[in-house]
Amino acid sequence: MNNKEVRVRFAPSPTGGLHLGGVRTALYNYLFAKKHGGSFVLRIEDTDQGRYVPGAEQYIIDCLEWCGISPDEGPHKPGPYGPYRQSERKPNYRKFAEQLIESGNAYYAFDTPAELDSMREQFKSESNPSPQYNSIVRDHMKNSLTLSSEEVKKLLDGGTPHVIRIKIPTSSDVHLNDMIRGEVIFNTDQVDDKVLLKADGMPTYHLAVVVDDYEMKITHAFRGEEWLPSAPVHVLLWEYLGWKENMPLWAHLPLILKPDGKGKLSKRDGDRLGFPVFAMDWEDPKTNEITKGFKEMGFLPEAFINMLALLGWNDGSGEEVLSLDELTDRFSIERIHKGGAKFDFEKAKWFNGEWIKRTNNDTLLPLIKQIFQNNGIDAEVKLLQQIIPMVKDRCHLLNDFIQQSSFFFIAPAEIDTASVKPKWTENKTAFFTKWIEVLQSLPDWDAVIIENEFKKMAEAEQIKPGELQLPLRIMLVGGKFGPPVFEIASLIGKSSTVSRIQNGLQAIEQA
């Protein structure tokens, strides 16, 4: 770190929804940058024109903003090291690839995809199911190592499609000092001659990540563990380009795994198991298929990032509910785990419940109002202000407010008569019929008064109040849930209470 300003980057590909793992990588970048007073850069790695998805970039920016971890520099927020889209940096890469050819660390390769296929077919064997373009194979291929310089020049001048590959040295060890994993050693005999510059002139990830990290003065590079196997290529590139001194410190993050089976979490798992995998709703522009996001599922951003931060890291204190500021304060790379963590949606919901409880009612209000609106209910603000503190403790998701309080605004569509019908008796019908009259004559409409009257009358009728309270609840809210029943009655008002009892009685009789 030696006095250099900390600069980190989150470098996603704009290929679709932003995955949990991606958000966590962005989050760790953000936490680390903020903790050290550094800069957090967003770089769009759109070098694969075939996988580019329009709208994905803006979506990523929106997700980060929702999470409260917006980058300091990026395509949306120009800084001194732009442009921040690799496609716009295209002219930049070729010269470095050619510089590598110049220094003997790379070469032109003219093999067609078909020739590569047949090579793989030819070298494929029981003991080597996936042959690589390596030091042995390259001698049998069409490249500037096997062709004469005249032939190469002719091909180049003739505009023959070609790529530039790194020339991996034989039998040497590449050392990588990972901040999380310590020293990892790779033998170059296991590494293949990766393509650096594609036939379309675009760099591959391998070249682009090194060039851009260098030019953007990145000091610490976080990425998923799936990148570890290609790390030696990157280390070699830093060396060959003469930038070794400036190579960022690497941190390969553990993966987020499927809750059940094995393997890394994918969008499919979310669909299959019924929980979101993306930060926010993602609509595929091709198919118009919408994949649910945590936001729309009713998560608070504070809870979402809190849960993610703790998936693979903790501060050792045992405290789990932490704000972004607290996370920033406590974050440390040394405490990031090495092993992958299975995602647990139940725990995620618990985090959200905790955050709903500790979020101001005023902050909650517009969110809840919006959710009601989405459900076709125009919730009156004054009423909401009374309802939110009453029900927030029973909600794990913001959407739970619908189940827990929609009956304040509209009469229940369905009534759970099955819970009361078996124990229903004639005298209960009589009770409620009479009770309606009492209610109508009540001068003041107040929860305590209603409750007292209710109990008084139950006693007079010689029925246990408990036997009557559940039916009353069912009639007012539709089921066995919600806050104290007399408070509900008080809030929905006399006429609604009376009409719901009337309808309820009818429904129970008919059931």
Add this chain to the structure above:
RNA sequence: GGCCCGUUGGUCAAUCGGUUAAGACGCCUCCCUUUCACGGAGGAAUGAGGGGUUCGAUUCCCCUACGGGCUACCA
């Protein structure tokens, strides 16, 4: 197949050679509540296996097993 990474209850995990092996989620019981929750009190449940090193290993080393990642002109 090869290479690399990993392995404490069902899940997230603390422990940095000596502990009755924390805590949280989930689950179960009880209390509160004649709704559902919240809250409170309890409970069941963990060091993959085998070798070393050491007075002493969950902790250090090795092997095995298991899990994962990578093995594209995708990132």
